Amino acid sequence: MPITAANPVISELQDRIRRLEGGTARKCEVLSFGIAEIDAKLPGGGLARGALHEVAGGGADAVHGAAAALFVAGIVARTKGDVLWCLTRPDLFAPALAQAGLHHDRVIYVEADREEDVLTNFEEGLRFGGLGAVVAELVRLPMTASRRLQLAAEASGTIGIALRRWRRPMEAADFGQPTAATTRWRISVLPSEPLPVPGIGRARWLAELIRARAGEAAEFEIGACDATGRISLSPHAVNGQDQARRSRNFA
Amino acid sequence: MAAVDPAAFKAGVRIGMPAAKAQAMISGLHLVDADPRGDASSIERLALWMLRQYTPVVAMDSPDGIVMDTEGADHLRGGELPMLTGLVNALRGHGLHARGAIADTWGSAHAMARATRREVIIVPVGETAKSVVDLPISSLRLPSDIVSGLAVLGFRTVGELSTTPRAPLALRFGPEVGRRLDQMFGRVVEPIDPIRTADLIEVTRSFSEPIGAAETIAKYIGKLVVELCAALEMRGQGVRRADLIIYRVDNTLQSLRAGTAKSVRDIPRLTKLLCSSIENIDPGFGIEKLSLAATMIEPFEEKQSISSLVEETIVDVTPLLDSFGNRGQRMYRLAPVESDVPERNVGRVSPIAAKLGQAWPTRWPRPSRMLARPERIEVIAVTPDHPPASMTWRGRRRRIKRGDGPERVFGEWWVRSSEMEAVRDYYSVEDEDGNRFWVYRSGDGVDPATGTAKWFLHGIYG
16 A cells, blocks of 8 residues: 555554554465455455455345355465355355366365354364365354454464355345454446357456455456456456457457 | 064954964965064164164164164254154165154153054154053053053053052052053153173263263263273274263263264364263263263274475365264265256265366356256247347346357256156346346257247356
């Protein structure tokens, strides 16, 4: 962030705060997106490992969480080790996750009957410490629970992602409630990248960074995960048309 | 007559009838000598199998039954009903016709299983008294002379007997009648003495003063685990299933079971697994004896961990999976299955199954969420091979801006013969807002034999 870099007093104060709150030697490892524009908005230059992150779908996707699931799959695909995916509704389609770079051999699904069990499994997975990432599909995430999860993630250094899914679109207003998550994302679908021929191009999402601890809110138009789980910054609509026209000429 | 098969029962042969009378009734009746010892030994083998598979406390209910204490073990099999139906079906798979009942007391479960024709009966907690009223007195586990004596007096059902004053009954038939009635209604506890074999590794600890605090129990569990692991080490075995049986001072038992995905001889890990369900123990007036048994053991292979200098150590996740499994959570990985039909090409495998590294061969984009069953949609589309122009799903009409397809999937006649000619044409479509769906038309749009030409929504793209 340019302001803090320019002002040594503020950066010193921030250091002191970090020392006060962050225990002794908290590792500030991050998992970067590899896109300068997005990483610059995130403190530390990426999604902090050993922290809880929250991802929800926007609009109609609040119920299905289809785009949100792929966004999460893309993130956890870039970690190492096994991934634990806690859920109650087994409707994920593994080939799609594999296409987002998350190989099916790496994912262990833990299916529970009750929402509370998902929270327990999530926390236990985070505390275990040997996993690459832990994902949980949750309807409700109360402040206390999210605090526990955040502490569990901090203790083990495992990245935890709460994939919020509601039963009805109305309930998605619950996403306004504060939680202890380090970052909070909302992923909505956008019309796909235009192609010079009839057909559907690469999917595009609107990724809203609603909250980032020690960072600012932002929003990005991104292209969906590729086969290695990397998103791309989508060319703006103008550019997109440009490209389309160019390729059409080329064709 | 010790036992009859259904055909003989139909012909009028009853248990307890003299053999000569039965032979007089039916000519050519096939008689086999009763073999009580052989029966007992096969029931014992069956009981040992149930001990390993179902619950820590299993005993023989001679001459023809097995009794199990399933409290605290049913959640591992998805509840009481799935457990009992699964058990009865498993036995049927081995050619054994069994009837099962779950009730509050041994006596009532014994009676329910024998008195009714239904294969599976579950008496809800606290409804024992209501459900046993109409059962015949022969199901009370009384000696046959007492049963016939009671029948002479005109008693037919348990309900009639239980409302009769006890003193005259006790005077005439002894204390047995009252004891069996009390056992059935749960007024007298009837502990089940669990079956044990000679080669079962079991360590026990008795206390001179009954213990009750959770910390004390945890401490002694830790000590028992150390002893058990030492005993296992002598034999080179590891434990797959360990049972903790808690004997309380009021002569009742409780049991805890900890299962592991691989054979384990790790003291802290076993202790943690057993202690994780310590809150389920109700010490009552105190615990006088703890016993830890390794019900299922397997050879344990010592492995050298890889040096972190050379390679990154692979973290073994089985301890985590064990703790999930002992709380009754379902764990699985998904793996490709060779099928083109989308709902069939993903299979669940054990989370510790070997990682084969295969992948789904398709390069077509797939939706990230699939509906449990395809939902009907109304579409406007040009047949036979254009994506829809508009679709109505869950009451909302969407205009389709773009579409891809068709991707034709043929029915698998080797799975079901009705799929011989079935065809599905899959399209990916995108509406004006950018929502993408995976829809299909049943049939190729030309030949009605291939499908009904109705449209369905099957998945949602991210």
